[in-house]
Amino acid sequence: MEWELIGSGAALLTMFGFVPQIIKIRKTKSVEDVSLFMLIQFAFGMLLWLLYGIHIQDPILIIANAVSFISLTIAIGLFFKYRENKI
C-alpha cells in the first residue's frame, strides 16, 4: 500500500514536471536560458514511452507520458513564441 503511494507520487511529480517551467515562461515571457534541445529530447523520449506503453498496454505509462508529451508540446510552443520576442 505505501509502495503504491510512492509509485503514484513519483508518477504525478514527473508527469507534471514541466508545468513549473511553463508557468515561469508564461510569467517572464523569456526563454533565453531554457534549452530547446532539452525540451525536444524529452518530447521525443516521452513520445517513444507513449508508443511503448500502448504496445505493452500499460495504462499508467500511457497516461503519464501522454500528459508529459502534451505539456512539452506547450513548452516548445511557448519557447518559439517568446524566442521571437528577442529577435
Add this chain to the structure above:
Amino acid sequence: MEWELIGSGAALLTMFGFVPQIIKIRKTKSVEDVSLFMLIQFAFGMLLWLLYGIHIQDPILIIANAVSFISLTIAIGLFFKYRENKI
C-alpha cells in the same frame, strides 16, 4: 525486437534529458529563465521512482532514475552557483 529498441530509445532519451540543459547552463552561466521548481520537482519525482524501482527490483527503473537523479543534482547545484552571480 523493434519494441525493445523503442523502449530503450525512450529510456535513453529521458534518462539523459537534462544533459542539454546542464550543458547550456555551463556555457551561458545563466539560469534566470530556468525554473528551480521544475528541477526540484523532477529530482524528488525521480528519487521516488528510484525507491520504487529498488522495491520492485527493476534494474531499468533503478539505472534510469539513478542517472536522472544525479543529473538533476548537478543541474540544481549549477542553478545555485550561477544564480549567485546575478545577486
